[in-house]
Amino acid sequence: MLFEKTQRQILKNPFTAPGEGGKRIPASRLPAVFAVVLGVLVSMLPTTAYPAGFTDEVDISGRLSTEAWLYPQSAAYPDQHSYAGGLALETTFYVENDEGTSITVTPFLRYDAGDPERTYGDFREAYLLMYGDIGDGEWELRLGIDRVFWGVVELRSLVDIINQTDVAEHPNEKTKMGQPMAHLTWSGEWGALEFFATTWHRARTYPGPRGRQRYEFIVDQDMISYESGAKEWNIDLASRYSGLFGPLEIGLSVFNGTNREPTLLPIFLDSGLVLAPHYERIRQFGVDAQLNRGSLLLKLEAIYRAGARNSRYIQHLNTLEEEDYAAFILGSEYTLYSILGSNSDLVLFAEWTYDGRGRWATNAFENDLFIAARLGLNDTHGTEFVVSVLGSLNKSSRVLAGEFKRRLSSDNWLLHIETSAFLDIDEDDFIYYVRRDSYVKINLGYSF
Amino acid sequence: MIRFSIPRTMLALLGSFLAICFWPTESYSDLLSGTAEEVGLKVATESRENQKGFGNFTASLTMTLRNKQGKETQRSLRLKVIEIPEDGDRTLFVFDHPKDVKGTAFLVHAHKEGPDQQWLYLPALKRVKGISASKQSGSFMGSEFSYEDMGAVEVGKFTHRFLREEPCGDLKCLVLERIPKSQDSGYSRQVVWLDREELRTIQVHYFDRRNEHLKTMVVEGYAKYLDRFWRSSTITMTNLLTGKSTVLLWSDYKFGIDLDTKDFTRTALKRVR
Numbered sequence: 271m272l273f274e275k276t277q278r279q280i281l282k283n284p285f286t287a288p289g290e291g292g293k294r295i296p297a298s299r300l301p302a303v304f305a306v307v308l309g310v311l312v313s314m315l316p317t318t319a320y321p322a323g324f325t326d327e328v329d330i331s332g333r334l335s336t337e338a339w340l341y342p343q344s345a346a347y348p349d350q351h352s353y354a355g356g357l358a359l360e361t362t363f364y365v366e367n368d369e370g371t372s373i374t375v376t377p378f379l380r381y382d383a384g385d386p387e388r389t390y391g392d393f394r395e396a397y398l399l400m401y402g403d404i405g406d407g408e409w410e411l412r413l414g415i416d417r418v419f420w421g422v423v424e425l426r427s428l429v430d431i432i433n434q435t436d437v438a439e440h441p442n443e444k445t446k447m448g449q450p451m452a453h454l455t456w457s458g459e460w461g462a463l464e465f466f467a468t469t470w471h472r473a474r475t476y477p478g479p480r481g482r483q484r485y486e487f488i489v490d491q492d493m494i495s496y497e498s499g500a501k502e503w504n505i506d507l508a509s510r511y512s513g514l515f516g517p518l519e520i521g522l523s524v525f526n527g528t529n530r531e532p533t534l535l536p537i538f539l540d541s542g543l544v545l546a547p548h549y550e551r552i553r554q555f556g557v558d559a560q561l562n563r564g565s566l567l568l569k570l571e572a573i574y575r576a577g578a579r580n581s582r583y584i585q586h587l588n589t590l591e592e593e594d595y596a597a598f599i600l601g602s603e604y605t606l607y608s609i610l611g612s613n614s615d616l617v618l619f620a621e622w623t624y625d626g627r628g629r630w631a632t633n634a635f636e637n638d639l640f641i642a643a644r645l646g647l648n649d650t651h652g653t654e655f656v657v658s659v660l661g662s663l664n665k666s667s668r669v670l671a672g673e674f675k676r677r678l679s680s681d682n683w684l685l686h687i688e689t690s691a692f693l694d695i696d697e698d699d700f701i702y703y704v705r706r707d708s709y710v711k712i713n714l715g716y717s718f
Numbered sequence: 719m720i721r722f723s724i725p726r727t728m729l730a731l732l733g734s735f736l737a738i739c740f741w742p743t744e745s746y747s748d749l750l751s752g753t754a755e756e757v758g759l760k761v762a763t764e765s766r767e768n769q770k771g772f773g774n775f776t777a778s779l780t781m782t783l784r785n786k787q788g789k790e791t792q793r794s795l796r797l798k799v800i801e802i803p804e805d806g807d808r809t810l811f812v813f814d815h816p817k818d819v820k821g822t823a824f825l826v827h828a829h830k831e832g833p834d835q836q837w838l839y840l841p842a843l844k845r846v847k848g849i850s851a852s853k854q855s856g857s858f859m860g861s862e863f864s865y866e867d868m869g870a871v872e873v874g875k876f877t878h879r880f881l882r883e884e885p886c887g888d889l890k891c892l893v894l895e896r897i898p899k900s901q902d903s904g905y906s907r908q909v910v911w912l913d914r915e916e917l918r919t920i921q922v923h924y925f926d927r928r929n930e931h932l933k934t935m936v937v938e939g940y941a942k943y944l945d946r947f948w949r950s951s952t953i954t955m956t957n958l959l960t961g962k963s964t965v966l967l968w969s970d971y972k973f974g975i976d977l978d979t980k981d982f983t984r985t986a987l988k989r990v991r
Contacts, residue, residue, distance in 0.1 A: 329991065331820055364991060372991075399989060408980045410989070419845040444843070457985045512984070514835075519848050560848050564833070564902060567850055607856045608904055611926070611959075615856050648857035650783050650791040652819075677816060681791065684818045717817035 292434075292472040292502050293491060294447070295391040332361030335715035339384070341482050346706040349479045354384030360394065371400040376448075380439070387478030388438050393448045407458030415448035418466070420510065420523060421571055422560045423601040425621045425640040425660070428571040429556035431525045432508060434472035441483040441704075447472045461513030471502040471528045471549065482707045485534070485545060493537055493546035496528060504528050504551070517562040525554040531632065533579045533590050548589075552577040565605050569621075572598035580630035581700065595626040597635075613648040619658075629664070634701040637663045651677045665696035686713040750880070750892075758878030758894050765917035766873050772947050774800040774977040778970040781861050786961035793859050800977055806830050807870050808982040812990050813859070823990045825982060831874045833900070836865075839987045846984050855904030861964040862933060862955040864904055867924075875899055881909070886920050889913040905932075916940075918948050933957050944973050 338355035345352065358380040366372040376395035382388035397414030418432040426443060433446035451468040476489035498504035506527020513520055532547035554575045561568040575597075579590040601621035609616050619642040625631035642658035656673035673688045688711045695705035749760055781793040794815040800808050806828025813822045821841035828834045833851035840847065854866035876896035883892055891911040898905055906929045911921040919937050926932040939951030953966040980986060 327991070331817065333818070366991070372989075401989070403980070408983075408985070410985060417844045419843055421845075422848075455985055457980075457983060459979075462983075462985050514984075517833075562833075562835075562848060562851060565850050567848070603850070605850050607902075611928075613857045613860070648860050650785070650860050652816075652860060677818060681816045682818075715818070717820065 292450075292470045294475065327364070327366040329364040330361065331364075331718060332359065333715050333717045334359050335713055337711060337713040339482070340710045340712075341707060342710070343706045343708055345482065346703065347484075347486055350482055350484075351384045351480045354382055354388065354481065356380060356382040356384075356388070362395070369400075371398070373398055385438075385478050385481035387476070387481060390438075390475075392436075394446075395448055404456065405458075407456060410455040410457070412451070412453040415450050416453060417446045417448060418451075418453065420521060420556070420558060422519075422558050422569040423571055423599045423621050424603075424619050424642065425599065425601075425623060426635065428573055428597060428599050428623075429521070429523055429558045431523075431530055431554060431556070432466060432468060434474055434530050436475050438475035438477050438481070447475070461511060464510045464512075466506075466508040466510075468506045468508070468527070469503055471496070471504065471506070472530075473502075473547065474530065474532055482709070483704050485703050487536065487543050487545050489534060490537070490539075490544035490546055493544065494532075495546065495548045497548070497550045498528055502528075519560045519562075521556075521558040523554075523556040523558075525552070525556070527551065529578060531578075533632075535588055535590070536583075550577055550579065565607075567603040569601040569603065570598065571601075572596065579632070580627040581632045582630045590632075591630070593627055593630070597623075597625040597627075597631075599623045615646045615648060617644045617646070619643070629698070631700065634662075634667075634699065636700070639663055651679075653677075662696070662699065665699050666694040667696045667699045667701065668693045682717050684715045684717065686715065687711070688713075750883075754880045755878065757880035758896070759873070761880060761892055761894055761912065761917065762871075762873050762876070762878045762896065765912055765919070766871065768917055769870065769947065770801065772801060772944065773974055774798070775943075775971060775973045776975060776977075777949075777968055777972070780967040780969070781859065781863075782965045782967070783861050784963045784965070793861065795859075798977060798981065800979060800982055802979070804830070806834065806872050808979065809869060810982055810987070810990065821991065823987055825984070825987050826869060827982070828869050828872060830872050833902075834869075837984055837987060839990065844988065846987055851902070854900070854902055862957045862962055863964055863966070866898075866903060866905075867935070867955070871896075876908075883914070886911050886913070889915070889920065891920055892917075916948060918950075931958055943971055947973070 335358050336356070337358070339353060341352045358378070360376060360378045362374060362376045364372060364374050374395050374397055376393065377391060378394045379391045380388060393415045395416055397412050397416045399410070399412050401408060401410035420430045421427045432451070433449045435443045436445040436447050437443060439445040449468050449472060450470045451466055454465045456463045473491055473494055477484040479488050496502065496504070504527060506525065508523065508525040508527070510521060510523040528549045529552045532549050534545040535548055537544055537546045552575055554573055556571070556573045558571045559569070573596065576594040578593065578595065580593040580595070582591040584591055599621055601619065604618045606616045608614070619640070621640040623635040623638050623640065625633065625636045628636055638660055640658065640660045642656060645655045647653040652675065654675040658671045660669040661667070669690055669692055671688065671690045675684065675686050677684050689709065691708040692704050695702055749764065750757055752760070776796065776798045779795050779797060783791045783793065792815060795811050795813045798810045802808060808828070809826045811824040813819045823839040825837045826834055834854070836849040836851060838847045838849050855864050858865050858868055876898055879895045881893040881895055883890065885891065891913055894910045894912065895907055896910060897907045904926065905924050906927050907925045909923040910919060912918060913920050918940055921937065922935040923931055924933040924935070934956050936954045937950045940948045941951065943949055949968065949971055951968050954963060956963040
């Protein structure tokens with residue numbers, strides 16, 4: 271069998287090391303893990319003599335939400351359900367002492383009735399934060415699991431690379447998994463310089479066989495491999511400078527380590543064909559900038575990534591072709607305040623995203639235009655409407671999306687409805703697999 | 719015997735000199751001499767100068783939003799303010815309620831002249847987002863206050879004109895008109911009542927771009943802090959077009975605490991609670 275041979279080749283490849291991957295906590299182990307964490311947290315909370323005196327400020331907040339995903343079209347692949355839905359709980363525990371040193375722990379739990387891959391737990395955050403003066407400036411150290419955001423545009427994050435994306439959570443790739451790291455910041459009037467050392471590489475999540483918005487073949491998380499011999503324990507280094515020059519905000523970043531985006535290689539198992547995630551070592555240079563021109567914001571994100579691959583499959587090696595590439599997003603945001611004498615604000619977005627790998631890009635953003643409008647009523651309910659269209663400039667594919675958000679009268683409840691329609695998805699398009707996965711998602715959340 | 723005579727004119731001059739020196743409201747009569755524009759600028763400048771020198775303070779804010787039918791909604795937030803010599807104040811707002819925006823923070827670097835700089839911190843994404851400086855005319859948290867109503871009024875951002883003197887409640891007020899220089903302001907002009915003794919803002923009428931009287935702000939409950947700085951406890955903003963109103967209650971004023979400019983950076987914004 272062709273695929274058996276190639277699989278053996280992959281496993282024999284000296285530059286390839288299989289690994290476990292920093293996976294999410296599986297459903298079976300959830301109760302035990304969270305019982306331990308809650309126990310530790312609860313023991314920290316009382317005002318009895320806690321060694322470091324973390325009694326100055328204690329705060330618990332969070333959000334419990336229930337959501338439903340409905341897919342009106344019949345599925346493209348067998349096993350796929352026409353719905354997904356369940357409950358999610360994200361709670362943040364925060365304690366701080368007199369010196370401002372704090373501990374933040376944010377466990378996240380989700381139960382999904384449709385796709386077992388979406389029943390899991392994760393630590394979005396679990397870190398110690400301390401800071402102090404250094405000369406005219408300031409230092410800040412964050413140790414533990416944290417989330418970091420880089421970037422300026424709305425469509426997607428290009429330069430942002432510290433955290434893994436939780437694709438199973440939401441296919442818009444905006445939800446992040448917690449990443450263990452040491453994060454040191456040195457800041458002053460000249461800007462901020464940040465250093466990151468991360469390890470325990472988190473494996474990107476993917477929907478399971480029953481889930482929608484997935485590839486034709488299932489990504490098998492037991493088949494993860496790494497280029498780094500240290501596997502998921504490779505130490506990835508990153509640094510970022512961010513500064514403010516009058517109306518210009520600029521960020522320059524470099525990342526050297528294991529890619530967050532895997533190369534998915536076909537492997538033939540007894541059960542059928544699966545996709546095996548392989549994580550290469552890459553080096554990425556990034557720039558993000560925003561220029562403030564009154565009501566108009568001009569934005570740029572660009573990366574150069576070395577050591578990555580494109581989506582051209584080389585059959586005799588069972589791998590994807592290596593290609594160093596550049597990609598950018600040019601964007602603008604224009605705000606009309608108090609439109610027609612009302613309290614409402616209308617924000618218009620236009621973003622052009624381009625990937626140097628062209629049709630061999632490993633995502634749907636090879637050459638696309640994104641146009642969106644957000645209407646905020648600025649009422650007591652915080653009512654908000656968003657409509658957007660993402661269109662390919664080379665192909666027929668279009669994604670229409672709409673969003674509605676409103677706080678309900680009791681103030682703690684927030685209703686969030688979103689819908690996406692995948693139209694005329696080109697057979698050649700990278701996202702051809704979602705062509706029948708237009709959806710409506712309804713989320714009702716209670717914040718506390 | 720030598721007679722030492724002082725000319726009458728000298729006496730008159732000396733007398734008026736002494737009178738000027740000891741005249742009870744000498745600064746006041748000075749203040750009101752000049753053209754309407756000169757007086758307006760002098761009064762506005764002195765009113766602003768009176769507020770300066772506090773260094774820094776923190777306070778809590780409760781907003782009660784009331785719609786036309788009288789239905790009320792509560793909002794609460796905290797803020798920190800630091801003075802920057804020769805420039806505008808820096809202010810950090812942290813929202814506590816409603817709960818879905820808890821932890822959201824808003825940082826303003828106000829400037830004496832030119833546009834302010836503003837950033838929003840979104841805790842769910844851990845994202846700091848630079849906001850268009852023209853946001854000033856937008857509503858603050860769905861209230862009748864817009865962003866430009868929330869900060870200190872920098873003299874350089876308006877042209878001023880003295881209108882008249884008139885009683886305002888138990889006090890006597892100086893009435894000024896100020897016209898925003900920025901095209902991004904939601905207002906064509908504002909009419910301000912300042913009490914004559916302390917030059918505190920008592921009432922403001924806001925006129926929209928069509929020069930219609932849009933909103934009225936009434937400031938009450940002044941108390942003195944550090945023996946020098948007047949701070950109000952209640953500010954009511956009423957929208958005359960919609961009938962909606964917002965009451966701002968200030969509390970927990972703390973002055974002279976351990977704050978410096980490092981607490982007002984984008985890095986600090988990411989760790990607010």
